[in-house]
Amino acid sequence: MAGIEINRSREMAVFVHIVEQGGFSAAARVCRMTPSAISKLIARLETRLGARLVNRSTRRFQLTPEGCVFYERATQILADIADAERSAGAGERPFGRVRLTTSASYAIHILAPILPDFLDLYPDITLDIVQTDMVIDLLSERTDVAVRAGPLKSSSLVARKLGETPSVITAAPGYLNRFGVPETIADLDRHRRLGFGYLRAIDGWPLKQHDETIVHPASGRVQASDGEALRQLALSGNGLARLALFTVRDDIAAGRLVPVLERFNPGDHETFYAVHAGGSGPLPSRVRALLDFLAARGRVE
Structure with missing residues (x-):
């Protein structure tokens, strides 16, 4: 037929x-x-x-x-x-709806500032942004593009690297004034540690001890499902949080957050990717337009 x-x-x-x-x-x-x-x-x-x-x-x-x-x-x-x-996206002018899943941290600190330029470049594209730190199935969730951090599992997904960022343990000045500044890894046990409420690739805080890297438990009395929630909790003086530097760089510069235990920072970096479902056919132009834009303007450092 x-x-x-x-x-x-x-x-x-x-x-x-x-x-x-x-x-x-x-x-x-x-x-x-x-x-x-x-x-x-x-x-x-x-x-x-x-x-x-x-x-x-x-x-x-x-x-x-x-x-x-x-x-x-x-x-x-x-x-x-x-x-x-x-x-269907085969034309020269990108058109239609793109469903993007990303963390709140990336959406707020990277995507939001550059989004007006994307909307100006592609007036016929509509974005549907879903914020979550959880890994979802793109096909079952009808998602075109997902921004993900950390190592990617082998799958049918196609990834484009968006850069990488170091992490830092921080706390608000008010919290440190009340509970003291941790000086050693052992000091962490008497501090409130804000952690993620779901299993991650590295379940804890990597720290350099002598010539090796150890992972210290990050579980505490307060946990959250995304990095931006942890940032807000730290800003409000609820405890220590280990966060991606790009999310707290401005807070540190303004004195709202203070880095701690930097001499124990192993210097690890978290890599960010824009991923989409693989396939033998060409990408719809609306999806390709977003991927190209994120690769050029949505990089993480």
Whole structure:
């Protein structure tokens, strides 16, 4: 069935070229076919339709009444096909809705400041942003692009690296004034540690001790499901939090948060990726536009 439909659309396109170019020879040049091949194609089309489309008895090119009707319908059908391809993302101008899943930290600190430029560049794209730190299944959640941090598991997903960021343990000045500044790793046991409320690739805080890296438990009385919530908890004086530097850089510069235990920082970096479902076909232009924009403007440092 698919092969028949493709042949029919091709026959329509050739016939439209014949009409618009005013003859077989001119259409043959446009379609990169020989005049005899054009003539045979139209003969097959007329046989299948059971109607003559072109009068061949005169030296001047002339459509029959049936040919005029077929030309009008063919041009409309070909226009509908082109419109369907544009709507599906195959056209040059990106169009449609893109569903993006990302952490609140990335959405607030990286995406939000650059989003006006993306919307100006692509006025026909609508973004549906879902904030979560949890790893979701893109296909079942009907998600086009996800921004993820940390090591990627082997899968059918295609990833584009968006950069990497170090992490830092911080606390608000008010908290440190009340509970003291931790000086050693052992001091962490008497402090309130704010951690994530779900299992991560590294379940704890990596710290450098002598010549090796250990992972200190981060579980405490308060946990949260995303990094931005932990940042807000730290800013409010609820305890120590180990956060991506790009999310607290401004807070540290303004004195709202203070880094601690930096001499024990192992210097590890968390890598960010924009991922999408793989496949053999081309990406819809709306998805490709967002991926290219994030790769150029949405980098993490």
